[in-house]
Amino acid sequence: DAKTTQPTSMDCAEGRAANLPCNHSTISGNEYVYWYRQIHSQGPQYIIHGLKNNETNEMASLIITEDRKSSTLILPHATLRDTAVYYCIVRVVDSNYQLIWGAGTKLIIKP
């Protein structure tokens, strides 16, 4: 699976949109971009995933560049409860299930 690069940490003001970037320049054509987050002392929580089209759900939006070499997770109206480590993972959706966890981005929402 391709590797990803994320900033170590980011701050965002409560109520503003949080934009978390991820670089995956070696992504293969059949690899999806997945985002998870982990709130302190909890298990990871799935947020969203996509292949090449932009995606939106009740939690977030995922914007994938046309060349698929990078993506941005957008939390439209960040709250204090969104403070967490956010992981961007690329994976092939097959029976291998494999998820390779990088260091992620520590997002701190400030009041």
Added chain:
Amino acid sequence: GAVVSQHPSWVICKSGTSVKIECRSLDFQATTMFWYRQFPKQSLMLMATSNEGSKATYEQGVEKDKFLINHASLTLSTLTVTSAHPEDSSFYICSAGVGGQGYEQYFGPGTRLTVT
């Protein structure tokens, strides 16, 4: 849907004793379950993958005789840390795989193990 539970949520044990952690898929059947370990300020590290009715597959560097995994049913996997030592203190997380829905992993809330 796709809820995974772990029990206990935290445990303190004495060095040399064994501890069992349970992982259950509550509203679905999981043919594959995963066990991760996470040390403070670090990312998740996969320890082993288990398929129902089969022996677990351990990642390199994980002692299979120390971390016993049993996956006896489609909704239950257990991890037993045998002869625990302080260096085994960590956050243990399980996940359950749902093959028919894009091979997603659904994660439990984690178990904090402290060995004194």
